[in-house]
Amino acid sequence: MPVLRIGYLLAFVPIAIAVNWFAPQRHFAAFAAASAAIVPLAAELGKTTELLAEKTSAGVGGLLNATFGNAAEMIIGLTALRSGLGDVVKASITGSIIGNLLLVLGAALLAGGLRHPTQTFNAAAARSRTTMLLLAATALIAPAAYNHLAGGRAAAGENSFSFEVSIVLILSYLLGLVFTLRTHRELFAGHTAEVGAAEEEDEASPRVFWLLATLAAASALIAWMSEILVGSIQPVARQCGMTEVFVGVIVVAMVGNSAEQSTAVLMARKDRMDLALSIAIGSSIQIALFVAPLLVLASYLVAPAPINLVLTPAEVLAVTFSVVIAGQICGDGESNWFEGAQLLAVYAIVSLLFYFLPAR
Amino acid sequence: MPVLRIGYLLAFVPIAIAVNWFAPQRHFAAFAAASAAIVPLAAELGKTTELLAEKTSAGVGGLLNATFGNAAEMIIGLTALRSGLGDVVKASITGSIIGNLLLVLGAALLAGGLRHPTQTFNAAAARSRTTMLLLAATALIAPAAYNHLAGGRAAAGENSFSFEVSIVLILSYLLGLVFTLRTHRELFAGHTAEVGAAEEEDEASPRVFWLLATLAAASALIAWMSEILVGSIQPVARQCGMTEVFVGVIVVAMVGNSAEQSTAVLMARKDRMDLALSIAIGSSIQIALFVAPLLVLASYLVAPAPINLVLTPAEVLAVTFSVVIAGQICGDGESNWFEGAQLLAVYAIVSLLFYFLPAR
């Protein structure tokens, strides 16, 4: 039973809470414990989502998973906003997008490809997602470009521009939901032939209510752990001689994406590529088109000062690389292990870029 | 009879002329009247082109329409050149390219997609056009890059470079005509099966001579109206608190593209997607590969000082976004309403960018 398994894994959670509470200066311990707590929670979340996804179509299952995976990112973002850490919010948005497109997708294609020589998926759905990624990339490049081009003359325009771009993005995202869940849902319905194969290891499939409850509980605990994580970024970065941006974009995002990571790899190993892609790419789309602009709008209510969508040039470059190469790899409806390896190579290059870039 | 219909619409033309002549300081009135005169003229132009296109193949019909649509842009450009308004010329070129690729194509895909769930078109022809767009984008990015990289050391080289790039572009365009109209014209021949369906609303199809005469007359009147429009850009921009670049790139281009706009939407509603695409994309190609370089060459004869192809960074970015996303959407030979909506979203983002950018 999933609920019992989570009960067992909860052991990791109180350790993080205890360290954070009783030894608040032990930042690295809190950071490590919270990470250790998130990973198995994320695995449980993935498993539960899989069970739930088997009761629905691949498209809806992917959406479910992306939503629950990103609920955590949303809560992390809101926490960071309240503390006035706008740069951390933007670094975690960037890290989540490139982490999903390069690390999660790369690991899934590599793991799946090592077991199955060539894996196929719905090319029309993949191309449709790539188009949404391009829209997202445009929307994240434009504010940085505005900032660069307007120079010092437009501090006010910067926030207005981001605000209105955010509204365009949220409208696009809502239209995208109408498109994927209503008018063209058959386009995103994956192959359901191999569902039976996954059944073998499951005793009795639990009821939908319990699955949903487990999803919600796991997401909430991940969010709590993530808060501890975010709070320790600055001291841990100083301790390890890394920049805060590197820790935010690479380390935190890697932990935050572990839910998507484990589920996408699991699905790819089972050759359920439509679900694996809808998790990895769908998650990036949701963060870029929905979570990011929602955080901008929320910052007017919650944050000490409103934030904007202006990413740093390195962040813009990393997002552009990720979208272009993920689009190229997914556009033909086929994948293999080498495509996964290449995504991981680009991730390595981008990580090195953030690692070597000096703090401003 | 098309000629009579134009006679009825002529009522809008003299108003613009009268305002311009008798009340030259009423800039906003002239601007509005000229716009109002252009829109029905453009609709007539579209209808006539459609009738003519039905007598030929979709490919030739699209070329005809793009030519007549862009005759106006050409005349506007020459007028602006004579007045020494090089920046207006470049803004109207940029605006016309992004307007066709984002606004016209987006509106056509959205309007067509709301009536037909999935629309298909000749993917090979669409990809061929995308390649031409990439060549055009390269040619428009290179001079701006040269200008940026050479810094202050190369004011002379700037014009020579643009001059020679212009010659490369015109040669490419002429080769493209050989390709689309001679050696590979079967690639661009659209489906002609549904031509019969359009016939129903027409009484007696007029003779080709009258159709051509109507096309020419409508184009000439559009050109005249456009001149009034261009002359009032600067005062209207000041009056409305917008920058001249915004008015040139967005407002004027929107009116100037209304011919392509109405025809492309009409064709998409009738599911004649090959014609709709050849209008929207063909028009962009013609402007980038032919009209723009021809204006550069003409500036040596007509203008007080020669102009070059150096676009502003914001213009370069807008052209790049448009080409990449239009290429992605057209590459697979299928479209739906959401793809149209996404093109419009990118257009909204680009428009906001030009709106918020302060004048230099």
Place this chain on the structure above:
Amino acid sequence: MPVLRIGYLLAFVPIAIAVNWFAPQRHFAAFAAASAAIVPLAAELGKTTELLAEKTSAGVGGLLNATFGNAAEMIIGLTALRSGLGDVVKASITGSIIGNLLLVLGAALLAGGLRHPTQTFNAAAARSRTTMLLLAATALIAPAAYNHLAGGRAAAGENSFSFEVSIVLILSYLLGLVFTLRTHRELFAGHTAEVGAAEEEDEASPRVFWLLATLAAASALIAWMSEILVGSIQPVARQCGMTEVFVGVIVVAMVGNSAEQSTAVLMARKDRMDLALSIAIGSSIQIALFVAPLLVLASYLVAPAPINLVLTPAEVLAVTFSVVIAGQICGDGESNWFEGAQLLAVYAIVSLLFYFLPAR
């Protein structure tokens, strides 16, 4: 017999050596003689490779050819490294990549397309190569971006970053060899049906040993001639009023690529497009993913000071243009003469850019 034919062509080689030895100040003569010597050698290399390729599959034949073609580039690079000419190394890497993707590929598609209306090739293999090109582009853009973003604060990080990116690239290249030659070699196996057609003009097919010996001898002589060429770049550039970068990126690369040039055109005329593409694109991939990073690593042993992968902005732009447009043209598995003409047009624009850019 190929060996005899090379004996006849050797006449061009001693002239270059003699000029270089007895009249070392006649730089232009040495430059011209070395170029004249390389071109027929390259043709012989191409012919021999073709004979050898006919004994194997198109994929392996292409790899053979790319290896022998790039052995020369590798030796030129090492020579330039030893002389401390890091910028020449990087210019020749850039020139070789854009020369193969634009000039060689463009000439092949044009020449083949003029004889065969539409030529088809393995689209999956072409897309796989495009993905490797994107990885290569990412890896060549990232160090330049780092350099630009870190500003003056990171002279040390620059070399470390390039060093680690180089290791990522070489690992990717080795994985790519496993992929193309082992796990997915059937993906890269071209059509072998038309092999018989090429046989007609050959008397008796020579033994593999002699073919390999001829390949090695031709490559060695090309390398020697190339050294004379490289040594005369600086004085020839000064003499002709060109910048060294233009001579390195355009002139030298054109001569250095003539092996790939002649073979790719020959193959395209015979409609063996899979071989033509694997030569043109495979060569670019090998240079970007293998030769370039190997030269960076070698510079720590051989050069007076280690070099890095930081290209100039113009070089980055040229590589980006080339990869994007070559990827677009090859992605659909079909080509025609106009696609070749467009690649040549982009090459013309890029050449003009390097020609007009003033030296720093």
